Amino acid sequence: MLSKTSKSKIFILDTNVILHDHTCIYQFQDNDIILPITVLEELDKFKRGNDLINYQAREFVRVLDEIVGDELFNGGKSLGKGKGKLRIETGKPFSESLKTSFREDIPDHRILAIAEYMTQSYPKRKTILVSKDINLRMKAKSLGISAEDYKTDQVTDENVLSKTITTFDNFDDTLISTMYENGSVGVEEIKQEVRPEPNECFIFKGNNSSVLGRFDAASKRMQRVEKKSAYGIKPRNAEQTFSLNVLMDPTIQLVALTGKAGTGKTLLALAAAIEMHKSFDQILLARPIVALSNRDLGFLPGDASEKINPYMQPLFDNLSVIKHVFNPRSKEYLQIEELQKEEKLVITPLAYIRGRSLSNSFFIIDEAQNLTPHEIKTIITRAGEGTKMVFTGDLQQIDSPYLDMKSNGLAYMTDRMRNQDLFAHINLVKGERSYLAELASNLL
Template sequence: MGQKNFVLDTNVLIENPKCITTLRNGQDNKIHIPYTVLTELDKLKRDPRIGHIVAQAISIILKDKIVTILPPEYAESLTALNPDDCILKETINSGIDEPVLITNDRILQIKAGIYSLKCEGYKDSEPFRSDSQIYTGFTAETESPIINSFRWENGTPVFYGHKENKAVTYTHEVWGVTPRNIYQNLAIELMLNDKLNIISVQSEAGYGKTFLALASALFLALEKKDNPYEKVYLVKPLWEIGAKMGFLPGTVEEKMQPYIRYIHDLAVKLHEQRPANRIFMDSDPEKIRFNQKKFEILPIAYIRGMNLENCVVIIDEMQNMSRSEVRSLLTRMGEGVKCICLGDTRQVDNPYLNESNNGLNWIVKKLKNNKEYAHMVLKGERSRGPITDLIIKTGL
């Protein structure tokens, strides 16, 4: 087969920025990008939902010196047309020998057929993956171990710590909780490791990261001897409340009730498995009153000015925190602190953040390979229940 000339539509670059490399196939084919596509990318880069993907596409275009940009002069004369029609006209009048327009826009495919322009869809879409997804906490056998990562050796996970390696051949039980799978067991291994001051766990909803973190925190603060931990803090970003939170009646804890109900439910579940009376104000835990001397839930805004010492800090939904918020929070932590960061960069609710530019991803990007830090992606075949299992399995 001879060399092909592919002209890329905007939607193809957004769905999979790496399509340039795939379609070029080494030196076999040529890639052309209409000027109108660059104009569309320039507008989309400001969109917080996909700006990180646009940046990746632009980076690949800049690195790939063989990509040809169709001249702007003709495109600028088509300003009266919509972007799809501009791309179509640019391709037809480009002078390229037998161009093939690559687009997943079905209307544009129909329009291309009217002009007898060869057109193909691009089906190899690849969802964007953040650093916290790409780095799973495991190192391949062919690679040099990352500090505080796991490696599979003869079917057994081996933890490569800063100074020593350890095969994890045992199963943890913490505060009456037995892990459902090997990944949960390894997450607990990190949470209980006294050499690690800060760890992060990435996973989809339903894999039990918050439940495991609470169980580990209760064990460290209420049971384990010879450690400095006297209290558990749970910090949660409440950007959706924002300034309005101050106008709600009641105490901080009462204002936060709609957003922390799930924490209470998990705490009660742990209490039922093994009594945790010291974290509740009442003998009846259903009253949802935590003993703030032992267990306290705080929004980020209330952390400023505090100095956290001798405690376990769980930061939940860290993907909804900005880089500056993470820095402000972590610099509040003094001596004797264990910090457990939880989140899922695929579930960013904060409209000002995205999969790449969020607190959890920044933690992994900046702290990876540090002797006091470890990260892992929590997964497995069983989550919180059969329906959740089905949704995760099918990718709904």
């Protein structure tokens, strides 16, 4: 028997919501939760494995066991004070409408049958199917069933992610001169209306000169940013100059670099890491493996290493760009070779990093837009003393079917970490790979 009055809602959870966040059942306030028996069946398939979805499945089953214990559900179990009840709903027969619309007996359609049954059984209460699967939500709505995305960890302000470098025109040339002479100016001296966030970057243009500045929250001053190269890689625009500045600042432990393909995100991060290699015990460059067309790695030929290499190749390409800035006999070129040989510079799939405690490391996570908020949290909480973490990604190129601009981990981290002194976010807009790459990125 479900609790509450007609004012409280009934939420029916899809499997992908649990695999996205194993604590999801506690995120619905005083509303009741229905867990279709089909979801438990599907979770069973995900319990084994080393990926985060396998961890989520195992953790949720443990949470469920703690709630129920040795007792029977008997109409539902309370989720705690101020929370609703949790109930497992067994399979329900397909209605004529369901049979006519969807002929296949698959898990999604069984969940729809339960959602339809609950909607009809509790007409005075709003029943909502919660799923990360857009297609399932569309199917539900076509049957007159309310459906929505799991919104707990979604970003509310999308402007945070697409924020570009602010430019002040007609800026006071005297203040620009002061920044060049003293290295900084107090924020209160800037006459324009500006309320900068920690490590926010600005371009100040006067009538006769210009200067780049980054806000230092500790001193409440606008620090001048110099154009510096990193291990032979020279910044080609202001965005790249700012990126190298925050990447090589030891006081900034967490950096997010966003931007479309060809803006230099990964290359700049790797160049900065190699430039600073003496300050760290190891440089780690990793990326999540998202198989094309949702096909498992098993379909690729070869052993484990050969299966993974195609996914890691873009990272090796960036390393190759840096190496070829130098003569193969130069000390810089040989230094990179030595770092790789001694495994002080490691390129690896992200799955191989999970579970490790990373101390005094420069850790670059590429393609971070394909990570969930929980995955991002899991990675950052592995950071030991002296570790710097850099997440790079293109928020327009999300390969996971259950993530979007608002719900991916890179966006979530950027939104939650803003205003922290140890965090910096640079959104790179201008492509520098080639004119052709820039044209294709803008037009295609």
